[in-house]
Amino acid sequence: MFAYYFQLGLRSLRRNPLLTALMVMAIGFGVAASMITYSVFRATANNPIPQKSDQLYAVQIANWKPEDLDKSEPPDALTYTDAVALMQAHRARRQTALYPVGPSVVPADASQLPFRETTYAWYGDAFAMFDIPFLYGGAWSAAEDGAHAPVAVLGKALNDKLFNGANSVGKTINLDGHDYRVTGVIDTWNPQPMFFDASNTQGFGDPAELFIPFTRAIDQQMGGAGNFNCSATPGSGWEARLRSECIWIAFWAELPSAAEAAGYKRFLRGYAAEQQHAGRFNWAPNVRLRNVTQWLDFEKVVPPESKISLLVSLGFLLICLVNTIGLLLAKFMRRAPEIGVRRALGASRKTIYAQFLVEAGAVGLAGGVLGLLLTGLGVLGVGLVFDPQIARLATLDFSLMGLTLLVATLATVLAAFYPTWRAAQVQPAWQLKSN
Structure with missing residues (x-):
């Protein structure tokens, strides 16, 4: 019966091509507008590490005066002093301090110019913490962290560039004139948003392709390639930078259970209290511990314009559906004589419902196909409205295509309930008498 009703529906659509075209266009444009903005919202609001987002915590400690804080919130990074102290305390299952650096990669071929890659200085624990997959080798050891060893892990793209994709473990690369031994090559890894460095990237940026030990980067006096914020002017020189109250280092701790997270927060309060008693702070301990999703929300990674655009587009879709309801009502009620004859011949209201909803x-399906075409065009033009780093994440994949067709069909069927109910109320006797 479904196939029969579908065939009747197609005949009816061909019978009123102008009315059908208006309905298909209304659905197509409404669904396309909502799907285009949803593709952006989906990319920016994505959980980048769902399997561990409730186990990884960003650490914040207020080392600035309360009057220098925004709404009493601690800064979104740590000082070198605090980061090293937390690393040495080692109160978490795994932990890492990290910051972006900008060394120059010097190719072995002298005819090629040095170049820069997105690079992070962190501890070996970070690879396991962030579930980073390896193609060859693995992370450097804790002993190499402690020895400030000149080691590195390469990204797949950089390994392809330097070693033509071959296993480069044990080979050396030159960074700023110093040799670093490769301990591993990771597979493609590009979490979006970039939760681990949201304070510098706002969640979106080029994937990291090079990693070196935090301790080695400090030894080599590698200045950060990210933010360096101070509440007071620091002294000059590298040592003054390390001793200053300027914040520039992110800190992440892996705490698999709620009890461990609560215990770590108590430790942070105790540490801040120690700093207060030592005279470094003269205010009460003010610390925060936020998991990945809380951290992305705190950093306002989802652009406000994407939320507003999504709401506006959903409103536009609603308007299109209201228009579709009116068009369907006009279409169905024009067929009152046909409905009356069918009812007189024994068709039930349930049958009328089924035919008209199909x-x-x-x-809706035809509108969804049009919506797919318009969504594809709209996704290509997202860069005209949003930042390019965000726009490139909006893609028309199979899930979005399926969702577009589903929303178009389901929304149209829901919109058809009232017109169908009206059509099913047609009295056969009145129609037969008047016709």
Whole structure:
């Protein structure tokens, strides 16, 4: 019966091409507008590490005066003093301090110019913490962290560039004139948003392709390639930078259970209290411990314009559906004589409901196909409205295509309930008498 009703629906659509075209266009444009903005919202609001987002915590400690804070919130990074102290305390299952650096990669071929890659200085624990997959080798050891060893892990793209994709473990690369031994090559890893460095990237940026030990980067006096914020002017020189109250280092701790997270927060309060008693702070301990999703929300990674655009586009879709309801009502009620004859011949109201809802589904499906084409065009033009780093994440993949067709069909069927109910109320006797 479904196939029969679908066939009747297609015939009905061909019978009123102008009315059908108006309904298909209304659905197509409404669904396309909502899907285009949803593709952006989906990319920016994505959980970048769902399997561990409730186990990884960003650490904040207020080392600035309360009057220098925004709404009493601690800064979104740590000083070198605090980062090293937390690393040495080692109160978490795994932990890492990290910051972006900008060394020059010097190719072995003298005819090629040095170049820069997105690079992070962190501890070996970070690879296991962030579930980073390896193609060859693995992370450097804790002993190499402690020895400030000249070791590195390469990204797949950089390994392809330097070693043509071969296993480069044990080979050396030159960074700023110093040799670093490769301990591993990671597979493609590009979490979006970039939760581990949201304070510098706002969640979106080029994937990291090079990693070196934090301790080695400090030894080599590698200045950060990210933010360096101070509440007071620091002294000059590298040592003054390390001793200053300027914040520039992110800190992450892996705490698998709620009890461990609560215990770590108590430790942070105790550490801040120690700094207060030592005279470094003269205010009460003010610390925060936020998991990945809380951290992304705190950093306002989802652009406000994407939320507003999504709400506006959903409103536009609603308007299109209201228009579709009116068009379907006009279409169905024009067929009152046909409905009256069918009812007189024994068709039940349930049969009328089924036929007209399937017909509405056919309209929705046609609108969904148009919506797919418009969504594809719209995704290509997202860069005209949003930042390019965000726009490139909006893609028309199979899930979005399926969702577009589903939303178009389901929305049209729901919109058809009232017109179908009206059509099913047609009295056969009145129609037969008047015709």
